Amino acid sequence: MTRPVHRVAPATDTPVRQDSLRAHNLILTFRQIVGAPVPISRIELAAATGLTRPTISRIVDELLTAGLVVEAEPARSGNSGRPRVGLSLARTGPAGLGLDIRADSLSVCVVDLTGTVRHLDFAPHRVLPGHGAESGDHAAVAEPTGRHAAPSHSGAAVADPNLGRQGVAGDEPSPGRRAVAGDEQPSPGRWTVAGDEPVAGLGRAPGRGRDLDPEDTLRSLAAMAEKAIRAAMAENLTVVGATLAVPGPVDGGMVRFAPTLGWRDVDAGGILATLIGTDDLPVGVDNDAGLAALGELYAGGPELRDFVCVSGEFDIGAGLVLGGVPLRGSRGWGGELGHVMVDSAGPACACGASGCLQCYAGLQRIIDAAPDLPSSPQQPAVAIDTLVSNGSPEILAALNRAASALGIAVSALVNLVNVDTVLLGGSYSLLTSWLTDGIDRELRSRVLTTRWSPIEVRPSLLGPDAAVIGAALQAIDQVRRDPNPWLARRG
Numbered sequence: 001m002t003r004p005v006h007r008v009a010p011a012t013d014t015p016v017r018q019d020s021l022r023a024h025n026l027i028l029t030f031r032q033i034v035g036a037p038v039p040i041s042r043i044e045l046a047a048a049t050g051l052t053r054p055t056i057s058r059i060v061d062e063l064l065t066a067g068l069v070v071e072a073e074p075a076r077s078g079n080s081g082r083p084r085v086g087l088s089l090a091r092t093g094p095a096g097l098g099l100d101i102r103a104d105s106l107s108v109c110v111v112d113l114t115g116t117v118r119h120l121d122f123a124p125h126r127v128l129p130g131h132g133a134e135s136g137d138h139a140a141v142a143e144p145t146g147r148h149a150a151p152s153h154s155g156a157a158v159a160d161p162n163l164g165r166q167g168v169a170g171d172e173p174s175p176g177r178r179a180v181a182g183d184e185q186p187s188p189g190r191w192t193v194a195g196d197e198p199v200a201g202l203g204r205a206p207g208r209g210r211d212l213d214p215e216d217t218l219r220s221l222a223a224m225a226e227k228a229i230r231a232a233m234a235e236n237l238t239v240v241g242a243t244l245a246v247p248g249p250v251d252g253g254m255v256r257f258a259p260t261l262g263w264r265d266v267d268a269g270g271i272l273a274t275l276i277g278t279d280d281l282p283v284g285v286d287n288d289a290g291l292a293a294l295g296e297l298y299a300g301g302p303e304l305r306d307f308v309c310v311s312g313e314f315d316i317g318a319g320l321v322l323g324g325v326p327l328r329g330s331r332g333w334g335g336e337l338g339h340v341m342v343d344s345a346g347p348a349c350a351c352g353a354s355g356c357l358q359c360y361a362g363l364q365r366i367i368d369a370a371p372d373l374p375s376s377p378q379q380p381a382v383a384i385d386t387l388v389s390n391g392s393p394e395i396l397a398a399l400n401r402a403a404s405a406l407g408i409a410v411s412a413l414v415n416l417v418n419v420d421t422v423l424l425g426g427s428y429s430l431l432t433s434w435l436t437d438g439i440d441r442e443l444r445s446r447v448l449t450t451r452w453s454p455i456e457v458r459p460s461l462l463g464p465d466a467a468v469i470g471a472a473l474q475a476i477d478q479v480r481r482d483p484n485p486w487l488a489r490r491g
């Protein structure tokens, strides 16, 4: 019924104060409710935590009063005939806000305490003529009045990996961005790489991004965030924190380098916190590939424990989960799969190295292969899929090349860390049918153990929405780990 939880150990070298003990016991009890796959009774909570029944009753009363848990319908249990009242997380109360900046769009998401997506909004970038960094280019900012990709979508009822799973997977795979294909927006600014050789140099990250103006972009995102916060309030949800997903390494709230956006050293967290008109809303910033893996971990079934989620966009990132726990690295700067070398004689990459995976499998490389594809289609993956489905030999060859390169890079990873599943996320989730065979071929020939334990390659469940959902989950995680500040806030 219950699962082991990550316990918060009190400090051993100082006396435990009474209020600290109360807070600790409340955390202990709440985490059991969070981790229980079905509603859990007070008696079961006492057994799982080792606390007395009167203590459990007091804590549960506190949680009920604070609106964090609800009582399930009484049910008869065992032979005693006594009603068994289960406790589960409330669908109202605290909520997390996720924000995502991609090369082609912005998105926002709200999840409630149960991890269910309650609001999901998506806006392709629009073009502001005259803002381009290069002659004839346009700077793209998001259209703040983007439509809902999946309003009130309930797709990711999920749980903290450290707390045990809720056991409720998404009710259906994400529709991906096909749902909004055809949403006519002004043509975006063009991506600047063309030809066979990527443009090198780190200064402006040329050829990898759109030179999005940080303030304009963040202002558009803040407007979407405020709309999401209002939508949450209308459903009796209070957004308690926000996390922004960005394609690049992050240092605190600072985006160090995001070539696909053309950003370097942008204090995105600070700017957003100022722009969003809500007092004291903490805004965290994190790498999108890691957050996408977090989203997939929550949304996937309990068997999904050791996997890599490869998010393919104009950059290629990888989020690694081992034993149900996302791996972060010392500074959270791992996952740059796009800059793993796959050919020592390969072309120069924008990172300064050469032969990187990104030079073969980034979306721009595939787009560049098609003579009759615009250099910056509104829905790149959809455009690629349409073209190859119509028999384009150039795109098919580019996809095969991308798949082989992906297979080589992922094989190195799998040989090292022994994951059993490779999820193709982001735009790759829409191209899986064209990529799987090539990746699988490389895995079978390069990973030592595949003859005994094949590696499953499949599309991610959440697709392009994984990062923004993961960001929202990370934002609500603070309450799931420690509900005491929420209780204090309510006085």
Ligand SMILES: [Zn+2]
Residues within 6 Å of the ligand: 338, 339, 340, 349, 350, 351, 352, 353, 354, 356, 358
């Ligand atoms: Zn590189």
